[in-house]
Amino acid sequence: MTNDIATYIADVGRNARAASRIIGSASSARKSEALKRIAAAVDAARDNIRTENAKDMAAAEQHGIDQPLIDRLLLNDKGIDQMIEGLLQVDALREPVGEMSDFSYRPTGIQIGKMRVPLGVIAMIYESRPNVTVDAASLSLKSGNACILRGGSEAFHSNQAIAACVSQGLAAASLPEATVQLLNTTDRAAVGELLKLHEYVDVIVPRGGKGLIERISNESRIPVIKHLDGICHVYVDADADADMAVAIAYNSKVEKLAVCNAMETLLVHEAVADTVLRPLADQLVQAGIELRGCERAQAVVPMHAATQADWGEEYLGPILSIRVVDDMAAAIAHINRYGSQHTDVIVTENYTKSRAFIAQVDSASVMVNASTQFADGFEYGLGAEVGISTDKIHARGPVGLEGLTSQKYVVYGHGEIRHR
């Protein structure tokens, strides 16, 4: 069995590499054709997708899976509409492959610049949201990469139905079906085999539990674009507009709870702890959020005591930790110590502090006067995202087409030789 899986995964890798050579030099028109054909195939397969999704939903309910996970699993007509719209949005993005920039002459006479190129083969391991299958496939295709997708077992039937549409669309556009390969097994041994494919896979994008991501970083020699915790902060400065601060903090937490860009810790300058914390706490408690505060926060509003562990916790649920700080420096120190370099916000009307916060907070997204919940590929105009990187090299923040490509150097000469 394990041998069979090893053989299967090696075949998938080899086929992906071969397909990557073709998709990497496919014209923009052909890739556009494929994206449109996939969208049409999804539209035509609505009944089948819903039927297959119903199987996953039934199994999930039978296994007593949590309601939030079941909600994410559901693919109704609105969800299918969104997948189709996502495909057409990615199609409408500017072609990234072959983009040439920064050409200038050197004193030797050569002219040097850069060309954007695909990474090659991307392997993506993700949780049970079936729409990720389409997002990953479309971004990977548009950026000229082949991809290997390993979706969550709970969405197995839904993912297979969607992948069939992707294959149809690719074939209709005369592109190799191996451009996008969804694994046909949920055996965990398949992941182990994938991690060994450094010859065929250029980058792995894991989306899922911390355990999975750490396992991959530890086990594999393949570079990883990590999507780790989102321990996001909103810092309400002394010079904040109080109403705006309440609205941003409330939205950052409550708009959606189980997402990596939800606020997990609120930091409030002591000068405005009273004016901001009182009305905000009322609203949060009404929304069912449990508050856990430092001593000074508890002195303003009755709430549970936060422990040291709370500052490093990604709740992904209806809990918020709150800390009153002496000044912005203390807020930045807290964020850089306990945060996960994902997304952090300052609410302030002060110009100098807005600049300092942006410069000094070492996170993938740093915002002034906006909700943490905007940290998302669609909201950033990337069309979609394959994940939100908390790494520092290659790609930070939402990873779209640019994160799936790199740049090579191009040199135009006229017969120049080098004299050392």
Place this chain on the structure above:
Amino acid sequence: MTNDIATYIADVGRNARAASRIIGSASSARKSEALKRIAAAVDAARDNIRTENAKDMAAAEQHGIDQPLIDRLLLNDKGIDQMIEGLLQVDALREPVGEMSDFSYRPTGIQIGKMRVPLGVIAMIYESRPNVTVDAASLSLKSGNACILRGGSEAFHSNQAIAACVSQGLAAASLPEATVQLLNTTDRAAVGELLKLHEYVDVIVPRGGKGLIERISNESRIPVIKHLDGICHVYVDADADADMAVAIAYNSKVEKLAVCNAMETLLVHEAVADTVLRPLADQLVQAGIELRGCERAQAVVPMHAATQADWGEEYLGPILSIRVVDDMAAAIAHINRYGSQHTDVIVTENYTKSRAFIAQVDSASVMVNASTQFADGFEYGLGAEVGISTDKIHARGPVGLEGLTSQKYVVYGHGEIRHR
């Protein structure tokens, strides 16, 4: 002993992380001051640097080290001048940290763009060229990173003398000396300990043998900017200018032999095998180069037979493999199969083929009508380089300031909240 080393390396890591917070937000003026002060300190320490270098040279000769390695070890007044010039060149580069770009409004009202930021802490492990100490220190400093340097044991005394100048310059500019830390041991256990510092080190740049780089990739969870083989090709097309082809091929091989950007395999279109190969082979043989060719190459000029192993060999010396190919497609297939994605050249006057070669050769540097030996940070205008990446993610080709930084997202809001 090993315990001592573990403690020492952990201290180095902790100090580097602390220094990175300071250097990361240091003003451009202060960093400029430091680079000028380091240059002055090197100038003032000429006698000491030469004395310490003489110790390394004597030890190397005593140990019977190869002449090319001894040549690279030597630091004479010209070498010291070049180090000083390198520091001032890096100082003159545009400030990379805080560079903001691509700001545009989204339909939601937020404005989003990118800011260039340091990676944090860079660990560099390199061979015995003492000038690398200054190149790495200056690029790392300018890009706002702290660095940990582990130089080759043969250059131990030279490196320590140079590092003392770096420390002096940092101190004179009121920057932490831990911004640049050269390890004070050549114990190999120190490398093992460095590889464990994923909490403190953001990226490792190994320059050295393949064994070292593979060990690091296998052992460490820290991202690596790999500098692997340079199996560089020159392809002489049917439409090449014959004189230019001979000059470029000769220079690509002979200008310097033991460098990663030297040509290792020459590919010649069969239509010009006669006209190009004959005069070129004469010149190469006169320069002491051993030729190893395929059957068709041997039919043009008498030479040794190339074996299959030759196509994947980085000679770094006076040997060249030569293959006659049917057409450009065969040349590209050969390069993508046997090359190391480092630097590859086409010599042609044909517009369409020049475009196709650039698009289809999957290497960090692709050149038309220029010598492979130009693939170098100085020649590309990067001021210097910490290495030449053969990776596909993050940085490809010569790695300068840009490769030592990444970009974070900055969002300017006006109180926007997200409605999902």
